[in-house]
Amino acid sequence: MSKQPKRLRRCQLAVPGSSDKMMTKAASLGVDHVFLDLEDAVAPNAKVEARGQIVNALNTLDFGSTIRCVRINDLDTHYAYEDIITVVEGAGDKIDTILVPKVRNACDVRFVDRLLTQIEMKLGITRRIGIELLIEEAEAMMRVDEIAGASDRIEALIFGMGDYSASQGIDTRAIAGDSGYPGDIWHYARFKMIVAARTYGLDAVDGPFVNFRDGDWFRTECVRAKQLGAVGKWAIHPSQVAIAQEVFSPSQEEVDKAYEAVAAYREAQEQGLGAIQVDGQMVDVATVRLVQKVIDQAELAGIKPSEGL
Ligand code: COA
Ligand code: MG
Numbered sequence: 001m002s003k004q005p006k007r008l009r010r011c012q013l014a015v016p017g018s019s020d021k022m023m024t025k026a027a028s029l030g031v032d033h034v035f036l037d038l039e040d041a042v043a044p045n046a047k048v049e050a051r052g053q054i055v056n057a058l059n060t061l062d063f064g065s066t067i068r069c070v071r072i073n074d075l076d077t078h079y080a081y082e083d084i085i086t087v088v089e090g091a092g093d094k095i096d097t098i099l100v101p102k103v104r105n106a107c108d109v110r111f112v113d114r115l116l117t118q119i120e121m122k123l124g125i126t127r128r129i130g131i132e133l134l135i136e137e138a139e140a141m142m143r144v145d146e147i148a149g150a151s152d153r154i155e156a157l158i159f160g161m162g163d164y165s166a167s168q169g170i171d172t173r174a175i176a177g178d179s180g181y182p183g184d185i186w187h188y189a190r191f192k193m194i195v196a197a198r199t200y201g202l203d204a205v206d207g208p209f210v211n212f213r214d215g216d217w218f219r220t221e222c223v224r225a226k227q228l229g230a231v232g233k234w235a236i237h238p239s240q241v242a243i244a245q246e247v248f249s250p251s252q253e254e255v256d257k258a259y260e261a262v263a264a265y266r267e268a269q270e271q272g273l274g275a276i277q278v279d280g281q282m283v284d285v286a287t288v289r290l291v292q293k294v295i296d297q298a299e300l301a302g303i304k305p306s307e308g309l
Pocket of ligand 1: 013014015016021022023025026037040041208235236237238
C-alpha cells in the first residue's frame, strides 16, 4: 500500500529531457504533472547530456504546483543506475517521483527503491521520492499484482500501450483509431492493470496517444480509461493537456450530486435508515462509497461544491 501523498494526475505531459525549450514551456502550462524524459524521447548520444539538462531545469524553472517527475531509462540498459544517481543527487529535493519504464517484476521495483533510499540517506532528503511504473511489457501485465505491491513508494501504474503492443505482438493496424476490432482493443489490459492499482491504493493512468492532431479520438480514449477507473492520461503535446484535464475532472454537477448524496445519507442514518431515495435514485452505503471517488478527485482538483451544499 502506498505511503506517498495523493497527487493530481489528470494529465502527465511527456517532455524530452534533451530539450531546454520544451522543458521551459512545460513549466508554464499549468499541467498537473510533467515527466522529464531520459528514455525514448532522447537519442542515445544525447542521454548523458540530458541528465544535466534535467537537473538544471529542475533547479532553475518554477513548475508551480506541477508534479515533477523524471523518467529514467529501463533497467536492462547501462544508463538506468546513473540516471537515478545523477538526477537525484543533482536535484533530489525538486523531484516528486521517478518513472520507471519497462518494469518486468517486483525485483525491478525493489532495485529502484533501494537505490533511492541510499541516495536519500546520503543527502538527508526527508521527503521521500515516489515511484511510478510503466506497465508496458507482456511479462509486467502477467505480474502486475506483485509489481503493484512491491514498494510503498509506488504512487501510480501507467498503461503504456505502444511498447505493450510490441511486446504482445498486437497487429499495428489495430492500435490507432477505430480499427474494426470488435470491442476496445485495450479493454482487458486497462481493466487488469486498474484492478491491480486499486488493490494497492495506487493511481491508474492511461498512456500516450501519438496522433496528437486528432483531439476527438484522444478524448474518446480519455473517456474509456476514465470509465474503468483511471485518474488521468498522458499527453505528448501541449494541445492534449486541456482535453485530458477536462475529461478527468468531475463536472460541477457531478460534484454537487456527490455532496448531496453524502449529506442525504448522513441525515438518513441519523434517522435510523440505511437506504433512501434522492431525486428518484436509491442512495445507500455503496452509493456513498461510489461517489466518494468524485469527492476525492474534486478536492484534489480544488473543485468546491456549489454554495449551500
Ligand atoms: N512539451 C513541451 N512543449 C512541447 C511539447 C512537449 N511535449 N511538444 C511540443 N511542445 C511545444 C513546441 O516546442 C512548440 O513550442 P513553441 O510554440 O514555443 O515553438 C509548441 O509546443 C507547438 O509544438 P508543435 O510545433 O505543434 O510540435 P513540434 O513539432 O515542436 O513537436 C513532437 C512535436 C511530437 C516532436 C513533440 O510534441 C514532442 O517531442 N513530444 C514529446 C515526445 C515524447 O516525450 N515521447 C516520449 C513519451 S511517449
Ligand atoms: Mg515505452
